[in-house]
Amino acid sequence: MPVTDGFAGTGSGVARLPYRGRVGEPTEQDAIRIGTQEREDAIKIIGDHFSEGRLPLGEYEERVSKAIEAQTRGELRPLFRDLPAPYPAFMVPPVRQVAPVPVPTFPQHTAIQVVPSDRYRIVAGVLQIVLPFGTGRFYTGHTGIALAQLFTMFIGVGVIWSIIDGVVMLVGGGTDAYGRPLKI
Helix, strand or coil: CCEECCCCCCCCCCEECCCCCCCCCCCHHHHCECCHHHHHHHHHHHHHHHHCCCCCHHHHHHHHHHHHHCCEHHHHHHHHCCCCCCCCHHHCCCCCCCCCCCCCCCCCCCCCCCCCCCCEHHHHHHHHHHCCCCHHHHHHCCHHHHHHHHHHHHHCHHHHHHHHHHHHHHHHCCECCCCCECEC
8 A cells, every 4th residue: 555755844745655575666664864875875886887887977977966966765766776786785675584494304323233254354464465466365355356466466566566455454454355344
């Protein structure tokens, strides 16, 4: 329902619409008087629109002079009606408080008990070091790696690889072919 401003001295008698939530529409707050800070903010934002090429020089000067002469928020609002954001802070519709959405909680899963392998890491490591052609990897069930170490043994790289692999198994353990950790 339209409401007319009844403030003495304004003389506008303009029908004001209740707040609708968009920047260019009049609100009940339009009759509030503005200060120097609001005018300067409006002029700065009009200047930003001018520098981005949205306003020609003549229209820019006209809007700046209207902003300087403005006494209420309602007099500044039409200056931004056909412009995109940014707007002066008082023209941006207030953010509506939204109740937080409850987040469903799921039951916590218990830790899966890891079943150790029936193979021993000390045996695998010693086999890799003493017989450096993939024996320890054959023992743990990693036949692909064991075959690679066996075939590269003849060029010397496989021997170094097997010894390093044996030390790593002794120090850090390892897994069998099924991904289970080796026993100590």
